[in-house]
Amino acid sequence: MIIKQLSVFLENKAGRLTELTGILGRAGINMTALSIADTSEFGIIRTVVSDPEKALQILKEHNFSVSLTDVVCLTTPNKPGALARALEILSVEGISIEYMYAFSIGEEAFIIMKTEDINRTIQVLKENDMHLVKAAELNNK
Amino acid sequence: MIWNEKFETMPGEEMRKWQGEKLREMIERIYYNVPFYRRKLQELNILPEDIEGIDDLARLPFTTKEDLRDNYPYNLFAVPMSEIIRIHASSGTTGKPTVVGYTRRDIAHWSEVVARILTSAGVERDDYIHVAYGYGLFTGGLGIHYGSEKVGATVIPISAGNTKKQLQLMEDLGSTVLACTPSYALYLAETIDELNIERDRLKLRIGIFGAEPWTDSMRKKVEERLNIKAIDIYGLSEIIGPGVASECEYQEGLHINEDHFIPEIIDPETLEVLPPGERGELVFTTVTKEGLPLLRYRTGDLSRLIYEKCRCGRTLVRMEKCLGRSDDMLIIRGVNIFPSQIESILLEMGETEPHYRLVVDRENNLDILEVQVEVGDQFFSDEIKKLEQLTAKIRRNIESTLGISVKVKLVEPKTFERYEGKTLRVIDRRKLD
Numbered sequence: 001m002i003i004k005q006l007s008v009f010l011e012n013k014a015g016r017l018t019e020l021t022g023i024l025g026r027a028g029i030n031m032t033a034l035s036i037a038d039t040s041e042f043g044i045i046r047t048v049v050s051d052p053e054k055a056l057q058i059l060k061e062h063n064f065s066v067s068l069t070d071v072v073c074l075t076t077p078n079k080p081g082a083l084a085r086a087l088e089i090l091s092v093e094g095i096s097i098e099y100m101y102a103f104s105i106g107e108e109a110f111i112i113m114k115t116e117d118i119n120r121t122i123q124v125l126k127e128n129d130m131h132l133v134k135a136a137e138l139n140n141k
Numbered sequence: 142m143i144w145n146e147k148f149e150t151m152p153g154e155e156m157r158k159w160q161g162e163k164l165r166e167m168i169e170r171i172y173y174n175v176p177f178y179r180r181k182l183q184e185l186n187i188l189p190e191d192i193e194g195i196d197d198l199a200r201l202p203f204t205t206k207e208d209l210r211d212n213y214p215y216n217l218f219a220v221p222m223s224e225i226i227r228i229h230a231s232s233g234t235t236g237k238p239t240v241v242g243y244t245r246r247d248i249a250h251w252s253e254v255v256a257r258i259l260t261s262a263g264v265e266r267d268d269y270i271h272v273a274y275g276y277g278l279f280t281g282g283l284g285i286h287y288g289s290e291k292v293g294a295t296v297i298p299i300s301a302g303n304t305k306k307q308l309q310l311m312e313d314l315g316s317t318v319l320a321c322t323p324s325y326a327l328y329l330a331e332t333i334d335e336l337n338i339e340r341d342r343l344k345l346r347i348g349i350f351g352a353e354p355w356t357d358s359m360r361k362k363v364e365e366r367l368n369i370k371a372i373d374i375y376g377l378s379e380i381i382g383p384g385v386a387s388e389c390e391y392q393e394g395l396h397i398n399e400d401h402f403i404p405e406i407i408d409p410e411t412l413e414v415l416p417p418g419e420r421g422e423l424v425f426t427t428v429t430k431e432g433l434p435l436l437r438y439r440t441g442d443l444s445r446l447i448y449e450k451c452r453c454g455r456t457l458v459r460m461e462k463c464l465g466r467s468d469d470m471l472i473i474r475g476v477n478i479f480p481s482q483i484e485s486i487l488l489e490m491g492e493t494e495p496h497y498r499l500v501v502d503r504e505n506n507l508d509i510l511e512v513q514v515e516v517g518d519q520f521f522s523d524e525i526k527k528l529e530q531l532t533a534k535i536r537r538n539i540e541s542t543l544g545i546s547v548k549v550k551l552v553e554p555k556t557f558e559r560y561e562g563k564t565l566r567v568i569d570r571r572k573l574d
Binding site: 005009041046098 | 335516517518521522523524525526528529550551552553554555556
């Protein structure tokens with residue numbers, strides 16, 4: 001259930017994101033989800049890709065600071081209150097979320113999150129009948 | 142092992158006598174052959190026959206890099222050009238290059254002093270010396286090359302650049318000694334990690350590193366990563382190139398080949414010779430040089446001299462590892478800062494790559510120092526919080542050591558080029574006004 005998310009350090013410089021996406025595109029790597037966290041000096045790209053190991057390798061060759069991070073992807077109905085219900089479960093268990101990003105397609109919403117303890121997060125969510133998505137499923141959406 | 146027992150273990154009094162004689166001969170040569178020096182000596186009312194011994198050195202005029210530039214290219218040479226068999230030029234770290242020339246005897250002396258420093262580093266006939274200093278006008282490559290041949294070791298004149306191929310050849314040819322700049326050594330170590338080359342496949346045991354200032358923490362890092370003994374050597378083209386001074390196995394200061402290059406330490410402001418053991422600007426007089434003899438040449442390098450006899454048995458005076466040049470020194474809001482201090486802090490923290498650049502600017506009449514540091518893969522966290530903590534920690538460490546406030550910026554890996562040459566560590570935008 002763990003998804004290997006690609007995390008990349010980027011300086012705030014014009015054209016850097018274009019370069020990154022270009023490299024991945026030419027390597028035939030698809031990005032399913034992407035978010036950018038930014039500060040005044042730098043940004044961090046977090047993205048779920050079709051082939052994380054290959055992407056890691058290629059970006060290293062291009063001198064990017066890059067790592068793979070364990071995240072989990074939760075799916076809920078695309079309805080008011082659904083996310084709140086899911087987060088409530090984690091909150092009750094005292095699991096804090098480092099960061100998350102989400103998107104929805106039709107009836108479904110997808111929430112990618114990094115928590116302080118990914119294995120426990122998976123366990124707790126499963127116990128509460130929440131539906132988790134595997135990397136392969138996400139890539140086929 | 143000691144290459145030249147006679148000079149390297151010569152008792153102090155005897156050395157001073159030798160230096161005095163050589164100085165007298167030198168003054169005679171430059172008085173009659175170099176108009177620049179004759180004029181300077183005449184201004185001070187000094188005639189060659191006034192020089193009785195080494196104690197007269199302090200009365201003599203200095204030579205500066207500026208003098209070399211003013212006399213560009215050949216006007217300070219003390220022999221006809223037909224006697225000059227080789228030209229080199231300084232790497233021009235600060236400004237325009239300076240040209241130096243060697244007679245056949247100078248080249249022989251140069252090979253001799255380099256043979257001494259290689260031997261003191263532990264190099265023997267059986268070694269394979271991978272010379273990754275640049276060959277060409279830079280004295281590093283050819284200087285080490287000739288000394289290595291004199292020792293009788295096997296020289297691999299690989300020169301600089303094409304790092305992957307270098308590593309392949311280093312493995313195939315069984316190089317045991319690596320001679321290059323310390324920053325290139327670190328770059329090689331990084332490339333070894335990147336290519337997942339097992340260290341056992343390399344036979345390296347000694348590193349001969351010089352041509353730029355580097356700290357003891359950087360030495361530790363290079364020694365650990367390459368699993369070698371890293372020896373610091375010192376030299377500059379104006380004096381001869383590599384071979385002026387070098388550490389021995391004990392790594393407690395660099396033995397100066399003082400039978401050829403007489404050192405002094407002066408106060409860079411008052412130009413007075415400082416009492417033994419005090420730190421100041423290093424000055425050399427090249428008493429045996431024929432092509433380009435220099436009288437009291439101000440190196441701009443800061444060091445101090447150690448007179449106690451070394452455990453290795455050499456009596457040659459030692460200089461402390463040179464950590465900065467007076468012209469590398471930055472004055473930020475009145476505080477003197479050497480780039481090497483920042484390097485030490487980063488290396489001691491061990492949480493970033495030791496690759497950095499200092500950018501100095503002036504905003505509203507206030508100096509701003511920005512320290513840019515590369516974030517390596519192993520230190521990269523995808524949480525903003527942790528990267529901000531790292532930035533804050535670097536800032537705190539620098540501020541508490543240097544006593545000035547700085548701005549720290551994390552930059553992508555390999556932002557700063559590190560090749561065979563000297564890494565550009567400082568960009569001072571204040572000077573562009």
